[in-house]
Amino acid sequence: MYPRRTTTTSFGGFGGLTGPIPRDLLILFSVLFATFAMQYFEASQRLIDLLRLTPAVWQIGFVWQIATYPFIGYGGGIFFLISLIFLYLFARDAFLGLGRRHFWRLVLAAAVGSALVALLTDALLGLAGWGAPVPFSLMQGQLLLWAVFVAAFATANRNATIYLIVLPIEARWFLALEILIAFIGFLQSRDFAGFLGICTAVWIGSAYVRTGGKGIGLRELRLRLERRWIQWKLDRLRRKRGFQVIPGEGGRGGGNGEVRKGPWVH
Numbered sequence: 001m002y003p004r005r006t007t008t009t010s011f012g013g014f015g016g017l018t019g020p021i022p023r024d025l026l027i028l029f030s031v032l033f034a035t036f037a038m039q040y041f042e043a044s045q046r047l048i049d050l051l052r053l054t055p056a057v058w059q060i061g062f063v064w065q066i067a068t069y070p071f072i073g074y075g076g077g078i079f080f081l082i083s084l085i086f087l088y089l090f091a092r093d094a095f096l097g098l099g100r101r102h103f104w105r106l107v108l109a110a111a112v113g114s115a116l117v118a119l120l121t122d123a124l125l126g127l128a129g130w131g132a133p134v135p136f137s138l139m140q141g142q143l144l145l146w147a148v149f150v151a152a153f154a155t156a157n158r159n160a161t162i163y164l165i166v167l168p169i170e171a172r173w174f175l176a177l178e179i180l181i182a183f184i185g186f187l188q189s190r191d192f193a194g195f196l197g198i199c200t201a202v203w204i205g206s207a208y209v210r211t212g213g214k215g216i217g218l219r220e221l222r223l224r225l226e227r228r229w230i231q232w233k234l235d236r237l238r239r240k241r242g243f244q245v246i247p248g249e250g251g252r253g254g255g256n257g258e259v260r261k262g263p264w265v266h
Helices: 023-038 042-051 065-071 078-098 100-128 142-156 171-189 192-210 218-241
Strands: 161-164 167-170
Touching (some): 065 142, 078 100, 100 142, 161 171, 167 171
Antiparallel strands (some): 161 167
């Protein structure tokens, strides 16, 4: 679903800023920039505050924020514009690699999943009296999209080389680098809920690409748990009673260790 690359000829192997801009990305980045500008006007600032992720989701039921916050531009100054330019490189690669449907499914899954983890963490910390002064500051707007798209690219192109300024770094290390940057942000802001939200976004972005967008269904999850439980029981019996599993039919058959097919072995 997401073609893998091992060599690069430009920044990150994205092909640079050349080529037509996908319409979906044009709309996405236009919304990010427009909402970023709206926060500086008193008439629209209240609307922006209502669309960002806040504790109001679990306090007074502002549930729409779970889906709107990644599209509200966050930050200030010229660094916001620079971050959008570099974010576009990763977003374009993810869009072309995943396709339109999987691209938006990834964004929605990361937005909702990360928000739920962060909100639960914030609620628990609030009950314990350890809430952050400004919760979710590490995962607002394009910051969450950064985590998702970089994780998706790093997973799909593990061995691709990206030149970070002048340092060549294999893409697979960007997963750890994202977590490290988020942790430094946590040390500065004490936003533990936002830190876990970013970690969740990185995991979802990576897992989505690794599973081809299928994820793990409830039935498959149940079967995995049952298999691990049975394996644990067998290991426990082996340790307690000297129980051993003998391949094949042992002394009753040919004794060559081969398993003969029958109604229980296929």
